[in-house]
Amino acid sequence: MAGMIDFTPPLALWAAPPKPAIIRARAAPFDLIKVTQAGKKMKGVHASFPMPTFIPKGGLVVSYVGSNAITTNLSAYTFTAQSFGASGKKLVVVGAATDSNISTTRTLSSLTIAGGGNQAVLNTYGAAGGTNITTLYYLETTATFGDVVVTLSGAMLYCGISIWTITGYSSTTPITTNSAAQTGSTANNVSINVLKGDAIIGLDHIQQTSARTTTWVGLTENFDGAIETNQGYRAPASLLATADATPLSITATPSSTIARHGTVVASWR
Numbered sequence: 001m002a003g004m005i006d007f008t009p010p011l012a013l014w015a016a017p018p019k020p021a022i023i024r025a026r027a028a029p030f031d032l033i034k035v036t037q038a039g040k041k042m043k044g045v046h047a048s049f050p051m052p053t054f055i056p057k058g059g060l061v062v063s064y065v066g067s068n069a070i071t072t073n074l075s076a077y078t079f080t081a082q083s084f085g086a087s088g089k090k091l092v093v094v095g096a097a098t099d100s101n102i103s104t105t106r107t108l109s110s111l112t113i114a115g116g117g118n119q120a121v122l123n124t125y126g127a128a129g130g131t132n133i134t135t136l137y138y139l140e141t142t143a144t145f146g147d148v149v150v151t152l153s154g155a156m157l158y159c160g161i162s163i164w165t166i167t168g169y170s171s172t173t174p175i176t177t178n179s180a181a182q183t184g185s186t187a188n189n190v191s192i193n194v195l196k197g198d199a200i201i202g203l204d205h206i207q208q209t210s211a212r213t214t215t216w217v218g219l220t221e222n223f224d225g226a227i228e229t230n231q232g233y234r235a236p237a238s239l240l241a242t243a244d245a246t247p248l249s250i251t252a253t254p255s256s257t258i259a260r261h262g263t264v265v266a267s268w269r
Helices: none
Strands: 030-037 040-050 061-070 074-083 090-099 108-113 118-127 130-141 145-156 158-167 176-184 192-194 199-207 214-217 225-228 232-240 245-248 251-254 258-268
Touching (some): 090 108, 090 145, 090 232, 108 118, 108 130, 118 176, 130 145, 158 232, 176 192
Antiparallel strands (some): 061 158, 090 130, 090 158, 108 145, 192 245, 199 232, 199 258, 214 251
16 A cells, blocks of 8 residues: 555564574583573573583692501501591502511511502612511592501511601602612612602601611601611601702611611602
8 A cells, every 4th residue: 555664574573483402511510501592581491511620729738647656576567547637538648667687588468558558669678687678558548547457478576657648639649759778877868850749758767776766858757766666767758849859859867877777758749
């Protein structure tokens, strides 16, 4: 009709709007959120998007828990209900020091931490009519207590253990290890390469029939004392590396001449 305006909307506006597809994220966990169109929520339609993964700051933390000893001559030592520190996932690192003081060579058969565990480093040193065994084992666990069992090929004079925990690690496997042993009064050199923030654990073990102590260089001594008076002495130590070092110089020096002296270290990242 002449003079009339056609208000018929374009065909596209008559057509029903397409239904938005449901989007599902492949990763989990995910959060469901409303899909909106033109500023309005679309009823009954959700999309799934992955939630971000947050990595806590702070890096590794190494904590010395304590030491214990049994002075009886045994071939198997059971340390019952040892403290593994606070609850939550962590590495429990156990250092063991034992000596035979007889000419027959002794070996370490096993060391278990709450029934499991992996060997990080082992030093078996025979000299002056005996066998000095010094080792570090580790286990990832959430337990706060557990038994530590050290089994040898034959009877020993004593056995002492030291326990640490590590949190914030990226791998349970040690990055580097080292060990050394000697008789006399010379320092054991157990230097290793480290990066800033690495957790380093060491154990020094002396067999001597009179009192001895250890001087650590490169690690912070946690404890220094007798496993059995006038027989065996041990000094656990640890450190968080404050800088890259190739290597970090680490030595353990006895206070005087000794019969047998073993030292082990391991680092985690």
